[in-house]
Amino acid sequence: MSTSSELSSQILQTSASVSTATPTVNRNIEGAGVRYAPPKGSSRLLNALNQFTGGLAVPVQHPMRDKYGQAYDYLVSGDALRYREDIETAIQCYEQAISLNPAFSDAYIGLGKCYRRKGDHLRAIAHYQKALSQDAFQKEVHLDIAKCHTECGAIQKAIVSYKRAISLDHKYIEAMFGLALILEIDGNSDEAVAVYKKIIALDPEFLPAYNNLGSLYMRQAQFEDAEALFVSLIEKAPDFSRGYLGLAITYDKSGRKPAALKLYHQVLSLRPTGKNVEFINRRIIQINKDLGHCKSNKNGTTLVLVS
Secondary structure (H helix, E strand, O other): OOOHHHHHHHHHHHHHHHHHHHHHHHHHHHHOOOOOOOOOOOOHHHHHHHHHOOOOOOOOOOHHHHHHOHHHHHHHHHHHHHHOOOHHHHHHHHHHHHHHOOOOHHHHHHHHHHHHHOOOHHHHHHHHHHHHHHOOOOHHHHHHHHHHHHHOOOHHHHHHHHHHHHHHOOOOHHHHHHHHHHHHHOOOHHHHHHHHHHHHHHOOOOHHHHHHHHHHHHHOOOHHHHHHHHHHHHHHOOOOHHHHHHHHHHHHHOOOHHHHHHHHHHHHHHOOOOOOHHHHHHHHHHHHHHOOOEEEOOOOOEEEOOO
16 A cells, blocks of 8 residues: 555656646747737636646636645545556545545545446445535435445445435436336336436437337337337437337337338448347348248258348
8 A cells, every 4th residue: 555655646647748848838829919818717627637637637726725825635546547447546545635635525436436337336335425414415426326335236335325315406318318217127117217207308309218218109009009118219320229129129019010121231331240139130030031031941940032
């Protein structure tokens, strides 16, 4: 495990390329007759990217640096290391930030993200809860907790957390979509349908909602409703194979075999490889048999007749 001094050294090393890059940026801008000043209130993400890229981005200032001092430096380093997938060292940086400022909510969030990446959902949730103890109105943290519960199979707890996130932002599409998915898993189809419909009403371009709602209708044998959703999906995204596949299965299940056959072929033309190819080929062979388009030779091999 790295010591505090080693972590400080790492921060200085990753920050050094930022400071050495600054004079060049200043000279270039001032040479053009423009005085350079780092933008106030610039994003923490850009600070982390500075470290991640070795200072290729323009150096920035952030109000949190003035508020949290060196703890903020450790936070940004933790972010940069997490983006690099160096999770263990990122954890040490976040812990060092918390040791300097135990009320640093963002550092607890960073730890939560790290432990979720490691698959330690209980520890991740514990850190997210500490962040919420500083500020209970962080919708993204409630969403992260919901995802942790979902990933470890705690369905009812996930539903509660998704709903808490949505209560803080009634147009929070990502949380609403997660809620609809978990409601489907829980067997609450009616509520899932209502959530999917609300998503589409709020954001008509959110295509996954069309696909999932159409699939839900199809499983319930509500074929006309399913068809309408998949047709809309195809109109909005003509190159997206999921719309054609959903419509093909809808037609297949509702007995419209020739139309289904045509769409299955269209799916293969759009996406000739993938996890659904085997299923599609089986359905094509079976529908051709059902329609009398193929026969078997002496070896028992199925031959498709081309007219």
